[in-house]
Structures are given as C-alpha cells and as structure tokens.
Amino acid sequence: MIPYSRQSVDQADIDAVVEVLQSDWLTQGPSIERFEQAMAERCQAEYAVAVCNATAALHIACLAAGLGPGDRLWTTPNTFLASANCGRYCGADVDFVDIDPLTWNLDAFALEAKLDQAEQDGTLPKVLVAVAFSGQSCDMRKIAKLAGRYNFTVIEDAAHAVGARYAGRPVGCCEFAAMTVFSFHPVKIITSGEGGMVLTNRPQLAERLQRLRSHGMTRDPRQMTEPSHGPWYFQQVELGFNYRITDLQAALGLSQLAKLDGFIARRRELAARYDRLLAYLPLTLPSAQAEAESSWHLYVVRLQTERIGLTHRQVFEGLRAAGIGVNLHYIPVHLQPYYRDLGFEEGDFPEAERYYAEAISLPLYPLLSDEQQDHVVEQLRRLTE
The missing domain is CATH 3.90.1150.10 (Aspartate Aminotransferase, domain 1)
Known part of the structure; x- marks a missing residue:
C-alpha cells in the first residue's frame, strides 16, 4: 500500500532522540527551548511555545486571545475538527465561512460579506481561525485588514504549512496574524511524533501561552500575586493544562527541522x-x-x-x-x-x-x-x- 503520507525519519533523527534518552532531561529540559528558538528564527517570529499537539496549541491560542463563553469563533468548514473544536473548548459559539472555489481555503470575500452582516446583527466573531489548507495560506493580507476593521483576533492554523511562505515571508512570522499554530504529527511536513507550536510576536501572548501549557503556573515574580516564599516557590495564577511537550519529541522535531x-x-x-x-x-x-x-x-x-x-x-x-x-x-x-x-x-x-x-x-x-x-x-x- 502506498500511503497518502508518511514520516521521513533517518539515523540522525534516531541519534537525536537517543542522545536525549541518555541525558538527564526527558521532559521540560533544554531540547524544548532549542526547538522553540530554532522554529522562531526559521519563521522570523519573536516567540515560539511548544506543546503536546496542535489541538492543544489551538486551544491555548484561543484562550490567550481572550475567547470565552458568549464569544464567537469563525473558521472554514474544510478543515480538521480541531480548528472548530478549539472554540467549543473555550465555551464559545462556532460558525463557518465558506471556501474559495479555486484555492479551497476560507474565502476572504465571503468573510467580508459575512462580517458586514454580523456587524449589523451584533454577532461579530472574537477570533477567526484561518486554515492554511494543504500548505497554502489564505488571503491573509485581506483577512488582516478585515481584522483591523472589525476588531477580531486572527489565529493562522498552519498545521499544514511548516516551511510555506506568504507575501515573501515565512508562514509563522505573524505579520498578518496574532498567532500561528503548527503541527508536528507524523503525516505533517516535519514530525516530533506528536507535537504542536504557537508562534507570536507579542510578549504578553507568549507569557500567557507558556503559563497555559503548564497548569497556569509561573515562577516569574512579575506574574505572581504575592512575594516569593523561596527558590522552590511557584504560583498557579490561572487555570491551565498539562499540554507540555517532552524533550524526546523536541529533539526529534529539531533534527527534522534541519531537513x-x-x-x-x-x-x-x-x-x-x-x-x-x-x-x-x-x-x-x-x-x-x-x-x-x-x-x-x-x-x-x-x-x-x-x-x-x-x-x-x-x-x-x-x-x-x-x-x-x-x-x-x-x-x-x-x-x-x-x-x-x-x-x-x-x-x-x-x-x-x-x-x-x-x-x-x-x-x-x-x-x-x-x-x-x-x-x-x-x-x-x-x-x-
């Protein structure tokens, strides 16, 4: 059977994972930060936050955007379930924008018409998840202009688009989106086994994403509500999740990134x-x-x-x-x-x-x-x- 897709793993990838297995850090160690930095540099973004999968990445991106009950998330119907489910996880209502008959991506002109009607009805979205279907970005320039006019946050779901470019720059640079989400599932462009990442240029979003992936915890005195009790001290300042990626996965992802x-x-x-x-x-x-x-x-x-x-x-x-x-x-x-x-x-x-x-x-x-x-x-x- 010739599969529709499969991973490409070589000896260098295997050696990278074995090196971590023989180290002192299997999770929450230095390989994660190296993977994040390498992805941020590759995509020309300021910050990258690695998580256990792209669904988790979409979830915390929506939370970082302030999405919650009573809000609305719009996305394309031609996508995997996670692009819509992430809104439901936050308690938001979900709606869709039909696709462009040529590119099969979310239709930016249909979006504009729907936003105009929603403004009249008082039902504008708080978040738009723009999916880069098959590896090609939507009309992100037009979408960004609409986001400015109608005051919604754009999250680019680029699970298919690691290594793609738009308007002469790498997808993930976040020029036209507040946050970009990547997937490293085995059938994607590069793999970490399972894994995802959120990229952003906004420090406040990066800080919140980092907290949300790890139980809402922080050791940063600037984020704590009371003085530290000592070097062991941390605080949970909001409800977060265990969405952390392991060093094993990060090492594989970093090795794959080189190829x-x-x-x-x-x-x-x-x-x-x-x-x-x-x-x-x-x-x-x-x-x-x-x-x-x-x-x-x-x-x-x-x-x-x-x-x-x-x-x-x-x-x-x-x-x-x-x-x-x-x-x-x-x-x-x-x-x-x-x-x-x-x-x-x-x-x-x-x-x-x-x-x-x-x-x-x-x-x-x-x-x-x-x-x-x-x-x-x-x-x-x-x-x-």
Missing part, C-alpha cells in the same frame, strides 16, 4: 510532476493564489464527475483496491453530528459541500518515488478516462 528545505523541495517537485501528469485527465487540479508558496502537505484533486463513468466513491475505492492509500481532506465540519446538533444543516456552506463530493487526496511525501507516483497516476487514469 525541512529538502522535504519542501521534494514535495514541490512531486506536486509539479502531478500537475504535468494529470493535466489531461477529467480532474480539477490545485490552484495557487499569487502571494502564497505552498509547502504541499497535501495534493488534492477534484473529480469532474460529469465526465467520469464512475462515482466519487467508486474512484476512491478503486484506488484503494489498487494499493493506493488515498484519503479525503475533509468532511465539512458543519456536517458532523456534533455540529448538526448545534443547528448546522446540509446546504449551509455549499462550496465546501461541493468540494467534499469531488475531492481525493493523492499520496504526497518526500520518500514517494517517481515510480510509485507513476503508479498512482496510471491507476487514476484507468478509473477516470
């Missing part, structure tokens, strides 16, 4: 190759917006079902039967039973629903060989021509 440029180069080579090989099939291929340079976490095609003799499901299952582990990113979040119970219905976000009825994620990862990719293309041709 990021090579990973991205191979992903872009494979994506360009797909573009050439699939150009004449009855498919809609990925589109890029002018300012975005994708990191190509995913390569998604849409079936032009009116030109194909098989259904979407038949093509998907035919590829699986041929040993190709295709996937589908994503089932629109508003159609999940939990969100239907909150009042969402089929037809609420028609572009995302049309996308779902046609999309297939093809294998894409650095270790995918040209021969394996040729097999994927040949099987897709067999099923669609």
Whole structure:
C-alpha cells in the first residue's frame, strides 16, 4: 500500500532522540527551548511555545486571545475538527465561512460579506481561525485588514504549512496574524511524533501561552500575586493544562527541522510532476493564489464527475483496491453530528459541500518515488478516462 503520507525519519533523527534518552532531561529540559528558538528564527517570529499537539496549541491560542463563553469563533468548514473544536473548548459559539472555489481555503470575500452582516446583527466573531489548507495560506493580507476593521483576533492554523511562505515571508512570522499554530504529527511536513507550536510576536501572548501549557503556573515574580516564599516557590495564577511537550519529541522535531528545505523541495517537485501528469485527465487540479508558496502537505484533486463513468466513491475505492492509500481532506465540519446538533444543516456552506463530493487526496511525501507516483497516476487514469 502506498500511503497518502508518511514520516521521513533517518539515523540522525534516531541519534537525536537517543542522545536525549541518555541525558538527564526527558521532559521540560533544554531540547524544548532549542526547538522553540530554532522554529522562531526559521519563521522570523519573536516567540515560539511548544506543546503536546496542535489541538492543544489551538486551544491555548484561543484562550490567550481572550475567547470565552458568549464569544464567537469563525473558521472554514474544510478543515480538521480541531480548528472548530478549539472554540467549543473555550465555551464559545462556532460558525463557518465558506471556501474559495479555486484555492479551497476560507474565502476572504465571503468573510467580508459575512462580517458586514454580523456587524449589523451584533454577532461579530472574537477570533477567526484561518486554515492554511494543504500548505497554502489564505488571503491573509485581506483577512488582516478585515481584522483591523472589525476588531477580531486572527489565529493562522498552519498545521499544514511548516516551511510555506506568504507575501515573501515565512508562514509563522505573524505579520498578518496574532498567532500561528503548527503541527508536528507524523503525516505533517516535519514530525516530533506528536507535537504542536504557537508562534507570536507579542510578549504578553507568549507569557500567557507558556503559563497555559503548564497548569497556569509561573515562577516569574512579575506574574505572581504575592512575594516569593523561596527558590522552590511557584504560583498557579490561572487555570491551565498539562499540554507540555517532552524533550524526546523536541529533539526529534529539531533534527527534522534541519531537513525541512529538502522535504519542501521534494514535495514541490512531486506536486509539479502531478500537475504535468494529470493535466489531461477529467480532474480539477490545485490552484495557487499569487502571494502564497505552498509547502504541499497535501495534493488534492477534484473529480469532474460529469465526465467520469464512475462515482466519487467508486474512484476512491478503486484506488484503494489498487494499493493506493488515498484519503479525503475533509468532511465539512458543519456536517458532523456534533455540529448538526448545534443547528448546522446540509446546504449551509455549499462550496465546501461541493468540494467534499469531488475531492481525493493523492499520496504526497518526500520518500514517494517517481515510480510509485507513476503508479498512482496510471491507476487514476484507468478509473477516470
């Protein structure tokens, strides 16, 4: 089976983890800070806060933005559940903005229209989670302008976009967002096994993120409500969580980061190759917006079902039967039973629903060989021509 994605781990990664295992620090040690500093430098951000996974990163980012009961979080329906669930964790209401029919990202023009109506209705969001779907940023420049006009906080969910660029700068620099969240799950661009990170340029946000990942505790006298009792002393100043990452994970992430440029180069080579090989099939291929340079976490095609003799499901299952582990990113979040119970219905976000009825994620990862990719293309041709 050729999977849709997989990690690329080599001996240097293994040696980095073994070195930590043989050290005095398995968690809350120096590897975490080194990983954070390296990511901040790579992304041209001031601060980076590593946590146990990207869902935790989204949760504490929302809390740091002040999201709570009675507030609203908006995001795209074409994303993983965590982009919406993070708002529910905070007690906020969640709503969605339909997707751009070309990029399949949150549609900034649909966002503008929805914000205009929400201002009239008194239902503006406090937080917008802008998802960099498949590794390509949304129209972050327009979104940032809208955030200034309508006074909401932008969190860029860049779980797919480590190594991507937007407007000539690395995704994660936080030029157009208050915070950026990365994922280091094994199928992502680089991996720490499990892991996530929040980047920001605002010191107050960084301080709160650091507290929230570790039970709301601080040893910083400036953050304490009373004088220290001694060198052992800490205070819990708010309700936080055990969202800490380990040194084992951080060491793996740091080792992987050293190979990021090579990973991205191979992903872009494979994506360009797909573009050439699939150009004449009855498919809609990925589109890029002018300012975005994708990191190509995913390569998604849409079936032009009116030109194909098989259904979407038949093509998907035919590829699986041929040993190709295709996937589908994503089932629109508003159609999940939990969100239907909150009042969402089929037809609420028609572009995302049309996308779902046609999309297939093809294998894409650095270790995918040209021969394996040729097999994927040949099987897709067999099923669609």
